Amino acid sequence: MYAQMVKSTGQPVKTLDEMDPLERAFQERINANEMIEPKDFMPDSYRQTLIRQISQHANSEIVGQLPEGNWITRAPTLERKAILLAKVQDEAGHGLYLYCAAETLGISREEMSQKLVDGKARYSSIFNYPTLTWADIGAVGWLVDGAAIINQVPLQRCSYGPYSRAMVRICKEESFHQRQGYAMLQTLCTGTDEQKAMVQDAVNRWWWPSIMMFGPPDQESVHSAQSEAWKIKLYSNDELRQKFVNQCVPQADHLGISLPDPDLKWNEETGNYDFGEINWDEFYSVLQGNGPCNNERLGARRKAWEDGRWFRDGLAAHQAKQDDAARKMPKVA
Amino acid sequence: MRPSQTDNTLTTSADGPDTDVLFCALLRLGDNCLILAQQIGKWCGHAPDLEEDIALANVGLDLIGQTQMWLNYAGEVEGKGRSADDLAFFRDTREFRNALLVEQRDEDYGGTIMRQFLFDLWHFNLLQHLCQSSDSGIQEIAAKAVKEVAYHADRSTDLVIRLGDGSDESHRKMQDALDSIWFCVEELHSPDRMDEAATDLGMLPDLVKIGVDFRGQLSNILAKANLTEPSDVAMRHGGKSGLHGEGLGYLLAEMQSLQRIHPGAQW
Numbered sequence: 001m002y003a004q005m006v007k008s009t010g011q012p013v014k015t016l017d018e019m020d021p022l023e024r025a026f027q028e029r030i031n032a033n034e035m036i037e038p039k040d041f042m043p044d045s046y047r048q049t050l051i052r053q054i055s056q057h058a059n060s061e062i063v064g065q066l067p068e069g070n071w072i073t074r075a076p077t078l079e080r081k082a083i084l085l086a087k088v089q090d091e092a093g094h095g096l097y098l099y100c101a102a103e104t105l106g107i108s109r110e111e112m113s114q115k116l117v118d119g120k121a122r123y124s125s126i127f128n129y130p131t132l133t134w135a136d137i138g139a140v141g142w143l144v145d146g147a148a149i150i151n152q153v154p155l156q157r158c159s160y161g162p163y164s165r166a167m168v169r170i171c172k173e174e175s176f177h178q179r180q181g182y183a184m185l186q187t188l189c190t191g192t193d194e195q196k197a198m199v200q201d202a203v204n205r206w207w208w209p210s211i212m213m214f215g216p217p218d219q220e221s222v223h224s225a226q227s228e229a230w231k232i233k234l235y236s237n238d239e240l241r242q243k244f245v246n247q248c249v250p251q252a253d254h255l256g257i258s259l260p261d262p263d264l265k266w267n268e269e270t271g272n273y274d275f276g277e278i279n280w281d282e283f284y285s286v287l288q289g290n291g292p293c294n295n296e297r298l299g300a301r302r303k304a305w306e307d308g309r310w311f312r313d314g315l316a317a318h319q320a321k322q323d324d325a326a327r328k329m330p331k332v333a
Numbered sequence: 334m335r336p337s338q339t340d341n342t343l344t345t346s347a348d349g350p351d352t353d354v355l356f357c358a359l360l361r362l363g364d365n366c367l368i369l370a371q372q373i374g375k376w377c378g379h380a381p382d383l384e385e386d387i388a389l390a391n392v393g394l395d396l397i398g399q400t401q402m403w404l405n406y407a408g409e410v411e412g413k414g415r416s417a418d419d420l421a422f423f424r425d426t427r428e429f430r431n432a433l434l435v436e437q438r439d440e441d442y443g444g445t446i447m448r449q450f451l452f453d454l455w456h457f458n459l460l461q462h463l464c465q466s467s468d469s470g471i472q473e474i475a476a477k478a479v480k481e482v483a484y485h486a487d488r489s490t491d492l493v494i495r496l497g498d499g500s501d502e503s504h505r506k507m508q509d510a511l512d513s514i515w516f517c518v519e520e521l522h523s524p525d526r527m528d529e530a531a532t533d534l535g536m537l538p539d540l541v542k543i544g545v546d547f548r549g550q551l552s553n554i555l556a557k558a559n560l561t562e563p564s565d566v567a568m569r570h571g572g573k574s575g576l577h578g579e580g581l582g583y584l585l586a587e588m589q590s591l592q593r594i595h596p597g598a599q600w
Binding site: 066074075076081085093134300309310311314 | 386393442494496599
């Protein structure tokens, strides 16, 4: 999940009778599965929650370029280099669609970018882990993109039109990424012993951070009820996490690798795989900035933003000169 | 340094001098694309704006595709069973045939754009002529690549004009970038013995003629960008005959590391 612990009102969800007429009409539109568009009325708390959620999602795509971009210059074949570059480029594109979706709610891209580099806006915890070997690129595709898709497919039906439409396009690309990641692991698993060991090591490191991506357990998700009522969150963290685990276990078997959880076993009664306890201390610690790569990730984005200021300002200065010259041109009748 | 008159490090094919000339010409075309794509690849996620991350990656993807076409063809012509990947990942510095321009390091995005612009403008002129090459393989690849490179040249020309004629700082950055890379320009259009042999066979156009068009267009664009063409710069040559700067070795070491650690593995 690329948006974690998004704050909403922090209050219990109001009943229709407790709402004023405008808010009630808005909630009734949502209940009837109508799409909310930028110029429609929306409560300020809905707008602010969505800004937090979409900008966090965009920031995750943008920071998400970095761990995979780490291997573009070392991809082992020309084809793999092209696939990886295209994939990282897609992440930049997702960041762009999502920033545009958030802009429809009245925040500028400049402001969102500045908040990110100032450390005031969150991005997904997953991108604070390092990509140490080439197999990590496959593991990220399979597990991280896989987890993202499980979260994002329902968001195609979320209540806010621009977000929903951005997700339709993003989901198509993400499922392609996930299949590519898995196919790459299949190639490595049928390769040399060293390559297979590389895959097992990568999966051992990425498994737990991937299942943490869905966010804290439901009983600790204080903001979920309101987001679910607004249909900007359609399933609970634990429901999505369980779906992900159920999907991954047979895929790991097919690769011939193990998942690093001794408690992972099929439960006939529930029809799900049971899994071990998640280290939530690690999750919160990474969110607070203490993950293995938080400093590098934020530092890289800050450097790109600050070093690139002259470039953005230069283009703006040129445009201003052109506009000025156009104003001074005599008008032809 | 003057243009190299000899190219002793080239692999010699069994089929005689014409094949050697074609093989060399193809390596030069492919290596330019490969080294520049490698340089571009490192920017994705680090460019000044999202649009730049996306656009520069597009250019890089085109160049990787062109590398595959040129080097696969080079491998076929050589006839020793080497693929594009073999040529990209298992040659060392002295065997690379790229021009010095594309291997120049860019710590600043102004340098990235200026290097790209100089290459794109020359590359576009070259590819237009390669569409009429006497060699049908070159013709086919050039016909595909020229469409992509027309866009590259449009984009980088536009950026050089806007940044050169932008703010004081962007103007200074672009002038600095031009001054620091200018020593590589002449090599692009100075034929050496191999180029002349390829021109005689009709495989390559006359690089001197291309140079006249290229330099004319370049002067016009630099004037529009308020940039001054450097003068009294000692021009350097040698990249296309395997005499590179020290930086190329590091670039290749990074690019080739996985293949070198796991020789023979499939990826």
